[in-house]
Amino acid sequence: MTSVEEPARPGERERVRDAARTQAEILDVATQEFARAGYDGARVDEIAARTRTTKRMIYYYFGGKEQLFTAVLERAYGVIREAEQQLDVEHLDPVAAIRRLAEVTFDHHEQHPDFIRLVSIENIHEAQHIAASEKLGRIGSPALDVIRRILEEGRRSGLFTADVDAVDLHAMISSFCFFRVSNRHTFGALFGRDLVAPAQRAHYRTMLGDMVIAYLTAERAAD
Amino acid sequence: MTSVEEPARPGERERVRDAARTQAEILDVATQEFARAGYDGARVDEIAARTRTTKRMIYYYFGGKEQLFTAVLERAYGVIREAEQQLDVEHLDPVAAIRRLAEVTFDHHEQHPDFIRLVSIENIHEAQHIAASEKLGRIGSPALDVIRRILEEGRRSGLFTADVDAVDLHAMISSFCFFRVSNRHTFGALFGRDLVAPAQRAHYRTMLGDMVIAYLTAERAAD
DNA sequence: TCACGAATGTACGAACTAGTACGTTAGCTA
DNA sequence: TAGCTAACGTACTAGTTCGTACATTCGTGA
Incomplete structure (x- = not known):
């Protein structure tokens, strides 16, 4: 399910800002965190901390914890x-x-x-x-x-x-x-x-x- | 699973203070609340509010949220x-x-x-x-x-x-x-x-x- | 190359939540 | 019936947690 960590395919320079990669990384970590602790047990701060980005981005791309969980489910299914x-x-x-x-x-x-x-x-x-x-x-x-x-x-x-x-x-x-x-x-x-x-x-x-x-x-x- | 609400058997006057009844009532409500929302989603305050007693009693009898959940499981099993x-x-x-x-x-x-x-x-x-x-x-x-x-x-x-x-x-x-x-x-x-x-x-x-x-x-x- | 917006980071706040300090009372027993 | 303890209530706190206001920077198309 890990969809990140493709360390910049040859010829495709690793950009600092990459919306798709950031979103995928958030989803990867969120999947682990929600699976680990349940919806209420999961911590948005913890997800952010284990990402190369910040909590701000979670809200920027997904809107909130609830929608993030939905996105995680959608990808898993x-x-x-x-x-x-x-x-x-x-x-x-x-x-x-x-x-x-x-x-x-x-x-x-x-x-x-x-x-x-x-x-x-x-x-x-x-x-x-x-x-x-x-x-x-x-x-x-x-x-x-x-x-x-x-x-x-x-x-x-x-x-x-x-x-x-x-x-x-x-x-x-x-x-x-x-x-x-x-x-x-x-x-x-x-x-x-x-x-x-x-x-x-x-x-x-x-x-x-x-x-x-x-x-x-x-x-x-x-x- | 409801083990309370026996409204004072005839002859047995409803006491105001009844440790066994209080504990049973807490367990009943806690069972519902944990089942409803999961361990982390459950609220100790909510359990207390739906009891005839207070949050203080939950800690008095069970020690904490974790032990309360364990007690709920023990009774359910x-x-x-x-x-x-x-x-x-x-x-x-x-x-x-x-x-x-x-x-x-x-x-x-x-x-x-x-x-x-x-x-x-x-x-x-x-x-x-x-x-x-x-x-x-x-x-x-x-x-x-x-x-x-x-x-x-x-x-x-x-x-x-x-x-x-x-x-x-x-x-x-x-x-x-x-x-x-x-x-x-x-x-x-x-x-x-x-x-x-x-x-x-x-x-x-x-x-x-x-x-x-x-x-x-x-x-x-x-x- | 420059301007503009998408993408990002920092710092903070308001609300919630588990747990507790302290004071009170019912009811049993000697 | 006096007194002692188990049972109970109130009010509070420290820490956490979701969410956001505001400032900043990268990358791209004109």
């Missing part, structure tokens, strides 16, 4: 959106495709703990920033379209017995991936097991895939 | 612990028992959104209050023992093919129940679906049971 657009699983058979999709989701959650924390924080605030954001209003999800098509194909070929909706399946996969990262601290403290321990990674990754496939292909009494 | 002890599913066959357990977990999460929020908040703070609490250090979970025994029975009778660990199964069930409540706001805002809409309740409750049972009973290649 943009990243997953891009990742989802890279999804290339539809050449696989439905079972393999869903398993692959689950694995990609699993990996993405593991690799972006800050994003998970931001989403948790935004939920504590009842998604008010997303609601107030035009960009995030109806961002849509490329992954959902992919899931929809795979499910269609799986049902048509008779492999999938479950009549699941794409949004629900997405919720099922996400919940496991999200919980594993978001609740690792309380879960670890209470049950003495680190859900994100590297040694357990493959185990949980397989477990997720098994679970989803078992659900989709289970023999089921007609409704 | 105590409530689920008690609920789990009421679990009575072992007279059922393993499949029915697990499904019932999943449903009870599902219902409990739905009925205690404040608890879910507190746990989310505690995770943002990396479970530091749980770690610092003697009561919560190794509270253990009655539900885990129940799961362990059901799994044992299910495996012995050949109904369950999966060689799952009780803690992992608990994580699987919890993740779905927890996510549905904790992430309902962002999920709703982004995908336009309210995961806790009453009309969908039965649907998701069944989905969870189907998922867990499918996983446990799936035909699986020998490892």
Whole structure:
């Protein structure tokens, strides 16, 4: 997610004043700070201090703490959106495709703990920033379209017995991936097991895939 | 979770000074306030204002904001612990028992959104209050023992093919129940679906049971 | 090269917030 | 019933934190 620190591409002299770079740097640091301490725990002064610029610039470019947090969320959601657009699983058979999709989701959650924390924080605030954001209003999800098509194909070929909706399946996969990262601290403290321990990674990754496939292909009494 | 407002049982005159009642009232209000705004967003003055007592008493009984939050967590975890002890599913066959357990977990999460929020908040703070609490250090979970025994029975009778660990199964069930409540706001805002809409309740409750049972009973290649 | 605005830095203030010093009173017990 | 202590209330402070007024400088287009 670090989008700064490109130390002046050759030929492009490092300017002292660079609006885009300043904004990106603020967003980088703000992402860390908000993820670290939550919205109210985050300090505007702290964000400014860890930037090459000053607090003044935060207000100049973003308007205030609230809008800064919204901007952080917008960029963070943009990243997953891009990742989802890279999804290339539809050449696989439905079972393999869903398993692959689950694995990609699993990996993405593991690799972006800050994003998970931001989403948790935004939920504590009842998604008010997303609601107030035009960009995030109806961002849509490329992954959902992919899931929809795979499910269609799986049902048509008779492999999938479950009549699941794409949004629900997405919720099922996400919940496991999200919980594993978001609740690792309380879960670890209470049950003495680190859900994100590297040694357990493959185990949980397989477990997720098994679970989803078992659900989709289970023999089921007609409704 | 409200433990006050028993308006002086007959014969027991309402005393003006009642340490236990004052503490319980502070905990009730603090639970709401912390759940509403997060640890840093919560205001000690606000908690005091919504109590029949004053801020002075919060410091008198609990020592400070940090310890108050810890006390709130301790009580909240105590409530689920008690609920789990009421679990009575072992007279059922393993499949029915697990499904019932999943449903009870599902219902409990739905009925205690404040608890879910507190746990989310505690995770943002990396479970530091749980770690610092003697009561919560190794509270253990009655539900885990129940799961362990059901799994044992299910495996012995050949109904369950999966060689799952009780803690992992608990994580699987919890993740779905927890996510549905904790992430309902962002999920709703982004995908336009309210995961806790009453009309969908039965649907998701069944989905969870189907998922867990499918996983446990799936035909699986020998490892 | 010069003027003009975008970009930036400094210093400060007003409001808030956790925590406390000090004084008071209810109610139990001897 | 007297007195002692747990329980309680008021008023205040020190420190923090978001936000801004005002002054300054860089870079670019005319």
